[in-house]
Amino acid sequence: MLEFRMPSLGADMEAGTLVEWRIAPGQTVTRGQVVAVVETEKGAVDVESWQAGVVAQLLVAVGTKVPVGTVLATLDGAAPAASAAPPAATPAPPPPAPPPPPAPPAPAVSAGARPLASPAARRRAREQNVELASVHGSGPHGEITVADVEREAAPSTPAPPATGEALPEPPPAPAPAPAPATVDRGAAMRQAIAASMTRSKREIPHYYLGASIDMGPSLSWLREQNLSRPVTARLLPIALQLKAVALALRETPELNGFWIDGAFRAGGGTHVGVAISLRRGGLVAPAIHDVDTLSLGDVMQALSEVTARARESRLRSSELSDPTITVTALGERGVETVFGVIHPPQVAMVGFGTTLDRPWAIDGLLGVRPIVMASLSADHRVSDGHRGARFLASLGELLQHPETL
């Protein structure tokens, strides 16, 4: 019997609210499959299963907030991939959801304007045939969250994945509905960031290094590339910077990993977290996996997808839980240098400022070159300035040879 638990989506997460099951008892689950949606202060997250098996029981009902580590469901044994035939007992797929019931009488809360709702909530409302105007928003500024839509849908629509009897006492049309788990997502996210950064500043003995890097070769190579690339495959400088960071880490692996229980643990791969600011405030740093092995096109593609999903609040659990280092690029707003605060339990953060045309001496002559200030904040418990300097030197060198990235 395998257990599927509420994952920790970052060191700062303590609990999450289950807002959707994507599986039903009897269903076969493959590794990496999205099995549930969990709402956290970072938005709704698609949670993947890292085990394969057949769903035995769903133990937590939709709408419930549970601590990290709580068993959410049980799976029956790692169904041996060898046996091609599915177990005979596998029940038929869930019957199609019943036809949507007539819209409930709209409550008197007629909002004049278009109701404020997250994209995920809108999508859910469409799926559930819920009129957004009739939903009470519990998010910041009365924004409607997925959980709000679920609550509205619950009384009239029987939960769609109701194939099995496995759900322990499915809340029968909860009259007062479970307390809104996401009272104010903006405030919750701010609190999570505060907790994490406070821990960082309290526990991590940071040291900081900066180096000016000539982006000339990279930018002209990029311009050349983009001329021949279709609009859907164009590259941004950040793709080169991310790849160069990942490659430079090969020489200084002590910057790539975690500080856990008083010791350094190397990251199992180079999963680069990219700080993405959210328009409603706050930020997330989802990971792009194995950046050192990806082509620039793949890095760009992954960055584009993860940015879009972060902004729509549809990140995946694996992206939030396992970055081994974080990169933050604040160049867009004219910042010259980033002084990063490490995201625990990681041990380093790399920052890129704005690329600016600067006077620059080359071979004894003064020229004008596009220069970026790359910075490194690193954990002195794991590495020293000497090694950090080596990382920045190697990063700068790699960006002089974009064709090798």
Add this chain to the structure above:
Amino acid sequence: MNPDAIRESVRRVLHAIAPEADLDSVGPGTDFRAELDLDSMDFLRFITGLHAELGVEVPEADYRKLGTLDGCVSYLAARAPAAGTP
């Protein structure tokens, strides 16, 4: 393709990228990149979205001509496939 239809397409693409933004508050000659706080990734998604909607490939060198709604309309009107094809 007529300018109004193009303006609608541009607004639709912008809305997909910045759903919470109030596009009515963006003047026709305003730099919407700054106004809507679009970064270079957002802007690239905008250009990709225009390509999907209108079939126009905007080279990088022309990005700066698409910084305002009016700029987009005049640039795209000259290049979008003739009326009839969506």
